[in-house]
Amino acid sequence: MTSTSERVIVPPMDDYNQQLVSHVHPPDWVNPKPADRYDLVVIGAGTAGLVTAAGAAGMDIGLKVALIERHLMGGDCLNVGCVPSKCIIRSSRVVAQMKEAGDFGIRPPEQIDIDFSAVMERMRKLRAGISHHDSAQRFKQTYNIDIFLGEGSFQDSNTIAVGDKILRFKKAVITTGARAVRPSIEGIEETGFLTNETVFSLTERPKRLAVIGGGPIGCELAQAFRRLGCEVILFHRHSHLLNKEDTDAAEIVQHKFEQEGIRLVLDCKMKRAVKMDEGKLLHYTCNGQDESIIVDEILVGAGRAPNIEGLNLDAVGVEYHRKGIKVNDYLQTTNRNIYAAGDICMKWKFTHAADAAARIVIKNTLFSPFGLGRSKLSDLVMPWVTYTDPEIAHVGMYEDEAQEKGMKVSTIKIPFNTVDRAIADGEEDGFVKIHHQKGSDKILGATIVARHAGEMISEVTTAIVGNVGLSKLSSAIHPYPTQAEGIKKAADAYRRTLLTPNTKRFLGLLTKLS
Ligand SMILES: Cc1cc2nc3c(=O)[nH]c(=O)nc-3n(C[C@H](O)[C@H](O)[C@H](O)COP(=O)(O)OP(=O)(O)OC[C@H]3O[C@@H](n4cnc5c(N)ncnc54)[C@H](O)[C@@H]3O)c2cc1C
Numbered sequence: 001m002t003s004t005s006e007r008v009i010v011p012p013m014d015d016y017n018q019q020l021v022s023h024v025h026p027p028d029w030v031n032p033k034p035a036d037r038y039d040l041v042v043i044g045a046g047t048a049g050l051v052t053a054a055g056a057a058g059m060d061i062g063l064k065v066a067l068i069e070r071h072l073m074g075g076d077c078l079n080v081g082c083v084p085s086k087c088i089i090r091s092s093r094v095v096a097q098m099k100e101a102g103d104f105g106i107r108p109p110e111q112i113d114i115d116f117s118a119v120m121e122r123m124r125k126l127r128a129g130i131s132h133h134d135s136a137q138r139f140k141q142t143y144n145i146d147i148f149l150g151e152g153s154f155q156d157s158n159t160i161a162v163g164d165k166i167l168r169f170k171k172a173v174i175t176t177g178a179r180a181v182r183p184s185i186e187g188i189e190e191t192g193f194l195t196n197e198t199v200f201s202l203t204e205r206p207k208r209l210a211v212i213g214g215g216p217i218g219c220e221l222a223q224a225f226r227r228l229g230c231e232v233i234l235f236h237r238h239s240h241l242l243n244k245e246d247t248d249a250a251e252i253v254q255h256k257f258e259q260e261g262i263r264l265v266l267d268c269k270m271k272r273a274v275k276m277d278e279g280k281l282l283h284y285t286c287n288g289q290d291e292s293i294i295v296d297e298i299l300v301g302a303g304r305a306p307n308i309e310g311l312n313l314d315a316v317g318v319e320y321h322r323k324g325i326k327v328n329d330y331l332q333t334t335n336r337n338i339y340a341a342g343d344i345c346m347k348w349k350f351t352h353a354a355d356a357a358a359r360i361v362i363k364n365t366l367f368s369p370f371g372l373g374r375s376k377l378s379d380l381v382m383p384w385v386t387y388t389d390p391e392i393a394h395v396g397m398y399e400d401e402a403q404e405k406g407m408k409v410s411t412i413k414i415p416f417n418t419v420d421r422a423i424a425d426g427e428e429d430g431f432v433k434i435h436h437q438k439g440s441d442k443i444l445g446a447t448i449v450a451r452h453a454g455e456m457i458s459e460v461t462t463a464i465v466g467n468v469g470l471s472k473l474s475s476a477i478h479p480y481p482t483q484a485e486g487i488k489k490a491a492d493a494y495r496r497t498l499l500t501p502n503t504k505r506f507l508g509l510l511t512k513l514s
């Protein structure tokens with residue numbers, strides 16, 4: 001047995017990050033002697049890889065599974081994505097609520113003292129605490145999975161190399177995820193910038209922060225850093241933020257950002273970055289005007305690039321493109337023995353999407369002989385949430401998407417200023433919007449904008465998955481007062497559309513006879 005594990009550093013290497021690394025890339029890890037042949041080899045131990053490997057090995061039916069990770073087990077979600085971002089978002093919400101205290105009859109403190117380094121330390125502590133779930137030791141001991149730390153690279157259609165080890169497989173799954181796109185802005189590499197891979201290592205607050213990209217990453221982090229005391233300028237190349245979301249929803253968030261003092265530069269083109277003594281100079285154009293600004297740090301959240309380099313995909317006939325690996329609806333690549341799941345191959349780049357895809361892959365690789373009974377990606381009903389404040393939660397189709405599919409759509413919108421609990425909470429900026437098939441109560445999709453919209457959307461997801469229509473939803477009792485009553489109000493609004501003049505006449509007759 002040889003040790004192939006390279007020492008990995010997650011700055012700052014305090015006790016918490018040492019604990020994290022000891023779980024997800026132990027410095028003293030010794031790769032095992034490979035089995036003669038694996039039923040499944042999984043490359044990449046992010047959410048998709050962990051769920052695939054644990055799901056297969058955890059069945060305890062004697063499957064031999066290997067999992068390869070070159071950096072940190074847990075992937076983006078645990079280390080540089082969902083977990084650290086939601087921890088600092090939580091701290092930033094405390095600041096926002098302290099600032100709003102006056103609206104609730106509570107005198108806010110004269111000065112809110114934000115200890116940025118303590119906020120980041122809290123995040124590191126929580127992340128380290130969660131990390132044992134994804135640890136190499138746990139996956140080895142609980143599931144009897146062979147963990148190989150190192151870069152996986154295909155040799156041929158039956159073997160993968162990790163360092164000096166050769167792993168033979170029946171089926172392989174590529175779950176290597178994606179990373180931040182490096183923007184093509186002149187001088188940006190020399191000037192230096194942060195991405196999601198480095199921003200959570202900050203220990204000091206940058207006074208002036210430029211955020212490039214107004215998608216989920218840019219928006220969630222711009223608002224958090226603004227609330228934690230940075231001056232934030234947010235550059236986006238489209239005419240409004242979160243342009244993939246429902247327009248009304250994005251508008252509410254954009255308005256909130258402006259209220260909170262985030263400077264928005266929309267429809268912009270970044271031209272050049274220059275490192276100066278006073279900071280980082282950014283040249284850009286906006287509305288045809290040349291402009292510039294000096295900041296202390298630049299954070300880029302400008303989309304994702306797939307981690308395909310080094311996999312040697314050409315050797316195994318796995319086709320790929322700029323956005324990732326090509327898969328069919330069964331998540332099978334162009335090599336029938338090799339599958340893929342998660343950010344490496346899917347338009348839905350979410351942890352829960354990677355998890356759901358992994359479950360499809362387990363079924364299709366191991367339990368669908370001759371292709372019988374395979375599960376399809378297109379059967380999934382996918383919700384997602386952007387954790388701005390208010391949050392935007394969505395599930396199913398947007399109105400235009402449904403129309404493009406030839407469906408006739410009706411939309412019901414309930415603003416939260418008509419929902420008692422939202423009024424009591426002082427959280428009236430938002431709405432529940434439900435799209436349903438015209439002339440029927442079948443729910444096609446929904447968007448919710450609310451402080452905890454993410455906690456509410458699952459009711460609609462469950463309804464869609466369970467084929468529960470608006471009529472049934474309207475008969476489900478919702479506790480009063482809750483913000484989820486907004487969903488019931490939408491369902492009630494649908495029920496009222498059934499009251500045609502004829503039904504009203506009939507009901508009138510019934511009352512006379514009663
Ligand atoms: C800032 C940020 C916030 C986010 N917030 C959320 C959120 O709130 N909710 C949500 O649902 N999603 C969120 N996401 C998205 C989520 O993190 C991803 O969709 C999810 O991590 C994808 O999982 P994955 O397994 O496909 O890939 P990854 O998590 O990227 O894992 C891939 C793994 O493969 C390894 N690897 C790559 N190449 C090789 C190789 N050749 N050999 C061995 N190992 C290799 C990598 O090191 C990595 O560990 C966020 C993302 C970011 C960046």
Ligand SMILES: NC(=O)c1ccc[n+]([C@@H]2O[C@H](COP(=O)([O-])OP(=O)(O)OC[C@H]3O[C@@H](n4cnc5c(N)ncnc54)[C@H](O)[C@@H]3O)[C@@H](O)[C@H]2O)c1
Nearest residue numbers: 213214215216217218235236237301302303349385386387
């Ligand atoms: N809450 C969540 O679930 C969550 C949170 C964060 C990220 N994510 C996932 O991560 C993925 C990546 O997020 P993202 O925000 O990086 O990508 P994105 O592609 O969704 O958004 C980036 C935006 O930046 C713009 N942009 C790119 N280059 C620019 C430039 N030079 N100047 C100005 N604007 C520029 C793009 O046009 C785009 O609209 C998303 O697909 C999302 O699924 C999810």
